[in-house]
Amino acid sequence: MKTIVIAIQKGGQGKTFATCHLAQDFTEKRKLRVAVVDLDAQGDASFTLEAHDSGYAASRLFTDSADAVRAHFSARDNSGLTLIHADPALIDIEQPLTADQACDALKASMAVLGEYFDVAFIDTPPALGVRMTAAIMSANYMLSPIEMEAYSVRGMGKMFAVMNNLLERNPHLQFLGMLPNKVEARKPRHQANLASLRESYPELVMPVKVGLRDSIGDALEAGVPVWRIQKTAARDAIKEVRQFADYVFEKMEITQ
Template identity: 55%
Template sequence: MTKKTMTEAQFAETTKDLNVSPQTLEIAHGVLVLGKPQAHYAQELKLTAGAISQAVRRVWSAFQEQSAVPSGYERVTAILPAHQAFIVKKWEQAHKKNGILKMKMKTLANAIQKGGQGKTMTTCHLAFDGARRGLRVAVIDLDPQGNASYTLEAHACGLFASQMFDDSPDLVLSFFADRDNSGITLIHNDDRLANIEKLDLEDAATLLRTHVEALSQYFDVCLIDTPPFLSNVMASALLSADFVMSPVELEPYSLQGMEKMVAVIQNLREANPALQFLGMLPNRYNVKIPRHVENMAILREAYADLVMPFDIRQRDSIAEALGNQIPVWEIKKTAARDATKEICAMTQYVFEKMEVIQ
């Protein structure tokens, strides 16, 4: 087996925008550039061999992806006829599976200051759809109701959401380095989340953001289900996220909650300017109810482009699917077909906006 090595220049170029911990960089640099054995770091840092191997593999994989060279080939510089250059460009495409774009993990929070709006429905179906596309999806359930944890119970990994606020710098590395992180991984809600409100917001947000950033070594997408009220937990999620979306029912109290949510997002952008609002998702829309039709018109007139260009209708099959801990497309009823189309339109739209699929 050829020994994995990198030059200082290659290491610097590969890691300049790589979202990994300083410890991972130290280990990978020592092994890949300086040629030190992995056992040296396992003994010095008191980490498992699997954790050391994972750190090296994280940087090496990034280097290979940047190089875009298929296995069995080497990078060379050459001037080729157009038809041959076309073939060479296909090599890079061979590294993409099911249209997935290989890049750093993207984090999406579902948030609105009103319960029962569809946050869990959205989070769970994004997780189910992401997994079937081949994405490694982490779901952090910060909602004290724990509905996402119920629906995704089969994917629980044993780590609890409150631990994402622990002052333990190697928490994620020690927990995920030696496990298979394919498919969906649920970080379950728990009662200790209530204790987060005793922390200063800055401290809580820093701890969560640090652990979320560490997850990027092992996952492609992180989905955060938030509590239905403004709190340290919700604010920390928004300060840790790249994107936020807000499902909203077409009822007066729901629209009031959405108005407050827009103000919260605008204020938190001062501390997290990278946060992008993907928009409001009209949910449980019933065209036969006049107030729904009227409120939909009010919503689109008031917020225009901030409202997603589609809606989810009021359909029992969606609630049935969540209760059965499966996605709606696994409900074997004719009535579920329209719901499936609407849900898949939503997931496609969100993943494209997040730029995790083509």
């Protein structure tokens, strides 16, 4: 199983949008067995992917034994898309567990999930806490959506410092890049920020982007991918999201 974490220490950048769409693309188009682990107690991915719920709460990945994880997933059909939903107990993980304990626990549980799934996506809360650290330490790949606004772009340096630190501690982790998200073609500010980001970090910015598309909000609310939205206006969004998913799929080198 390959695990990809979607993380950035800032809210509203598009982590959950990216998680839900990649997961649905990988399930439908690549025919993979996909798990989505929602580590954000806000539960946005759990809301959007509710129809795929496994009945297994994400906090249990930190507290269950390998046998308990195995007992749940061996008893069900894991084909298609499977949600491991956020629960309020995720907040409690931040206190009693040290980052190292949380990392060990999550890694052990993810290893068991690997018996049942081809790919796991981990959606994270927008702060560097025990859960984000454990997710990054348990993953093979990471990507970070980012808006082209000054506050987001300014925060990049800080994020890279933290990320470099974690990358050093997890030699299996490959950073797939930042996804410029909610980019508005008509806003010179967005275009300038995108150009300067690509110039400053050429290797770290993906060669794809996603515009600010109303149909993406429609899709996340309706619990479907944007390619199910029957509006002419959704066409651009569909094209961009598919290009993004193709790029990530290729980089992950998944052999089917």
